[in-house]
Amino acid sequence: MDxxxxxxxxxxxxxxxxxxxxxxxxxxxxxxxxxGCDARRHLxxxxxxxxxxxxxxxxxxxxxxxxGLADLWFLPVNVLITCVIGSILGWILVIVTKPPRHLWGLVxxxxxxxxxxxxxxxxxxxxxxxxxxxxxxVASTCSANGKAYASLSLAIQIIYIWSVLYFLLRMYANxxxxxxxxxxxxxxxxxxxxxxxxxxxxxxxxxxxDRNQKVSTTVKFKQLFMKIMRSESLRKIFAxxxxxxxxxxxxxxxxxxxxxxxxxxxxxxxxxxAAELIGNAGIPxxxxxxxxxxxxxxxxxxxxxxxxxxxxxxxxxxxxISGIGVIKAAKHLSLVDENSxxxxxxxxxxxxxxxxxxxxxxxxxxSGESEFSMIMLWNYIxxxxxxxxWIGFYMWLVI
Numbered sequence: 001m002d003x004x005x006x007x008x009x010x011x012x013x014x015x016x017x018x019x020x021x022x023x024x025x026x027x028x029x030x031x032x033x034x035x036g037c038d039a040r041r042h043l044x045x046x047x048x049x050x051x052x053x054x055x056x057x058x059x060x061x062x063x064x065x066x067x068g069l070a071d072l073w074f075l076p077v078n079v080l081i082t083c084v085i086g087s088i089l090g091w092i093l094v095i096v097t098k099p100p101r102h103l104w105g106l107v108x109x110x111x112x113x114x115x116x117x118x119x120x121x122x123x124x125x126x127x128x129x130x131x132x133x134x135x136x137x138v139a140s141t142c143s144a145n146g147k148a149y150a151s152l153s154l155a156i157q158i159i160y161i162w163s164v165l166y167f168l169l170r171m172y173a174n175x176x177x178x179x180x181x182x183x184x185x186x187x188x189x190x191x192x193x194x195x196x197x198x199x200x201x202x203x204x205x206x207x208x209x210d211r212n213q214k215v216s217t218t219v220k221f222k223q224l225f226m227k228i229m230r231s232e233s234l235r236k237i238f239a240x241x242x243x244x245x246x247x248x249x250x251x252x253x254x255x256x257x258x259x260x261x262x263x264x265x266x267x268x269x270x271x272x273x274a275a276e277l278i279g280n281a282g283i284p285x286x287x288x289x290x291x292x293x294x295x296x297x298x299x300x301x302x303x304x305x306x307x308x309x310x311x312x313x314x315x316x317x318x319x320x321i322s323g324i325g326v327i328k329a330a331k332h333l334s335l336v337d338e339n340s341x342x343x344x345x346x347x348x349x350x351x352x353x354x355x356x357x358x359x360x361x362x363x364x365x366x367s368g369e370s371e372f373s374m375i376m377l378w379n380y381i382x383x384x385x386x387x388x389x390w391i392g393f394y395m396w397l398v399i
Contacts, residue, residue, distance in 0.1 A: 003396045010391030013126035024291025035292035047286050053244035055279030056151040060248030063148035074336050076156040078346050086112035093310040105172035106368045109165045111314045114352035118286045120150035135341040149345045155245035161357045173367045297377030316386040323350025340398040351390040353379040
């Protein structure tokens with residue numbers, strides 16, 4: 001298959017994403033006002049608590065087996081490698097461009113965490129459905145595997161975002177946040193949106209004791225443990241999508257449970273079918289939200305052009321090139337098999353635009369929302385061209 005034909009194939013899923021994003025942007029304008037602040041907030045909650053958990057759980061339960069999990073062990077490792085490389089490059093960018101201190105966490109987050117959820121859940125199945133599937137797999141099997149790859153990638157990255165990046169963004173949150181200590185909540189007003197955001201101390205909790213009061217080591221550790229367990233960031237690690245991934249794993253690898261839910265003759269197949277139907281709403285919903293959030297970026301922000309250009313170079317050039325080196329090294333060390341679709345998935349993880357969950361955290365903290373929208377706007381504009389190129393090039397590389 002010639003490389004020109006591969007680029008044509010690679011353009012189709014990118015255009016599909018772009019059209020849905022444009023629809024979300026149009027629906028958020030004042031003319032329609034169907035995805036305003038309140039609508040986006042409620043739809044975001046539906047995605048976070050209902051649509052994504054159903055989609056991830058069903059995808060993993062349907063395709064993940066004990067043998068398959070052993071074969072895919074490098075996929076979550078690869079997600080973490082992308083985050084580490086992106087974080088290092090982000091720190092270098094911060095040192096070179098010297099943005100305002102409250103944006104340091106945002107810059108590093110945008111270079112380290114990719115939108116592995118809805119982007120992969122759209123791109124991988126769309127490629128499988130193309131005529132003359134470039135990976136040589138049966139379309140239905142290819143599409144099911146693609147959903148499993150994307151769901152596993154998303155589950156791993158959610159843990160990273162709501163642990164490492166959550167703490168990082170909180171650390172650099174600026175004084176746009178107005179705290180009311182009376183009820184331990186934050187009222188944030190930005191772009192006409194007012195919302196309640198839970199507040200917990202930045203970083204590790206500190207134990208406050210009177211100097212003359214002697215507290216045993218056991219009591220100190222108990223107090224520390226309880227504060228950590230009650231922290232908002234820890235609860236976010238065990239987000240509904242993460243719990244759904246765990247449930248999906250258990251159903252998939254436990255044969256008796258799998259036979260109960262999966263398959264046309266399974267006695268509880270109707271439960272699985274209902275959850276799958278709900279999960280199918282997740283991809284269009286979150287993609288519409290992406291488009292609606294990009295509308296803020298059109299009004300401009302305080303991000304210097306050098307910072308935006310640096311993020312664009314890292315996400316669209318440095319990371320995709322570094323991914324080639326990582327996967328080639330993994331193949332040389334026999335850490336991954338020769339399945340072309342699997343290798344393509346590992347490679348494309350390095351070329352995806354920044355994660356939308358970063359924007360969710362910024363909304364919670366009331367800091368960096370307009371800056372993030374500007375960064376995302378330029379990333380998605382450039383991704384029309386760069387993502388198309390890298391999809392076509394990666395397919396040419398693995399088939």
